[in-house]
Amino acid sequence: MRYSLAWRKWGLCIGTAICAAGAWAQAFPSKPVTIVVPYAPGGPTDITARRVGELMAKNLGTAVLIENRPGAATTLAAAYIARAPKDGYTLFMAPGTTTSVNPYIYRRLSYKPEEFAPISIVSRLPFGVVAAPDFPAKNMQEFIAWAKAKPGGVSYGTTGTGSLTNIIGEWMGRTLGVKMVEVPYKGTAAAYADLMGGRIDVNIEVMSSAIGMHQAGKLRILGIMSEERAAQIPDVATLREAGYPNLVAYTNFGLLAPAGTPAPVINRLHQAVVAAVATPDFAAKLAAGGETAVSSASPKQFGELLHAEYVHWGAIVKPMNLALD
Structure with a gap:
């Protein structure tokens, strides 16, 4: 090495x-x-x-x-x-x-x-997978089924090629058997604008940026990449619970x-x-x-x-x- x-x-x-x-x-x-x-x-x-x-x-x-x-x-x-x-x-x-x-x-x-x-x-x-409030999937199980049926793959926002959000998105795609198509942004504001506007499917995001918006109903966290559910969002399951124990990312x-x-x-x-x-x-x-x-x-x-x-x-x-x- x-x-x-x-x-x-x-x-x-x-x-x-x-x-x-x-x-x-x-x-x-x-x-x-x-x-x-x-x-x-x-x-x-x-x-x-x-x-x-x-x-x-x-x-x-x-x-x-x-x-x-x-x-x-x-x-x-x-x-x-x-x-x-x-x-x-x-x-x-x-x-x-x-x-x-x-x-x-x-x-x-x-x-x-x-x-x-x-x-x-x-x-x-921890990181998580976030979507707009009206996204067709409500959790990771539904997201995986939706993603596998989507022609052309799933577009996801990142903070740039080579960033940890990019790397996690590619790793998640390989693990889930889903094609992930990166859309890099210079900042989270532009990524969230496109997410809410339906121009990208999901974001890979750290939870500090997403929890408050999820609680306010402004976006939906589909799954969190931690060992356990977060106390602030107990309604959101981990990717471990979705059947992918290795998808833990901090x-x-x-x-x-x-x-x-x-x-x-x-x-x-x-x-x-x-x-x-x-x-x-x-x-x-x-x-x-x-x-x-x-x-x-x-x-x-x-x-x-x-x-x-x-x-x-x-x-x-x-x-x-x-x-x-």
Whole structure:
């Protein structure tokens, strides 16, 4: 595998930092910490980063600032973090795709997964299949029967070729035995407009964008790609319940630092993240949008999760033969 040796090294990177542990533990932090978000302000990731940053600031005793560096499927922000000082003051609120999908699909990736030191996962958010309220199918069983009988395949909206919504749509089509025809969009607003106008059949969407509209009757979630039904939409069955136990898909968000950041600093940041994520108000706000607050038992455990995700999505992405610049 392309990065197999590098990933093994990455899992050890936080344990091999050369530093005086006592001195680092006493000195950090001595100034504000910045969390870089790879998306524009106001989106779900930005909001979650600001919430966790505010709580981490209380634990660390210093300000935690948010800096937005959107663009190029998170690669701009990732490359910036990979080259940032290895001192714990510049962190990355990274979606799992940065290290699990991008390495497979970009010809000239401007960073490598081993250039990051894992701190902790912060949240996970499931995907689902959504349709207009008047769509002929009301659930996934009905959708599958409808899709198999539809000439020309099922059109589905994505956030762009190579995005996780595109990859999940293709994977779902292969698994269900249904032809899925991607229609890429630059933003969710245009995709929803075409969905409601009947110009595309369904969207593959994260639940934070869909739950409120489903509850208001503005769209219909046909199925959710989680292990269990979401408490906010108990009427929506999982794809597991529809007979497809492998169709489970989440986007994970977690904090990374530049590789080589001293282990005591990583551990101190990990403590702050764990305390923030355990705050009931933080978990409740995320849950309202179908997002689950979760932390890693250790930075090493988070690194192991990222590697497992890299292997999992690689098996799904490789047959697509994507090669993006």
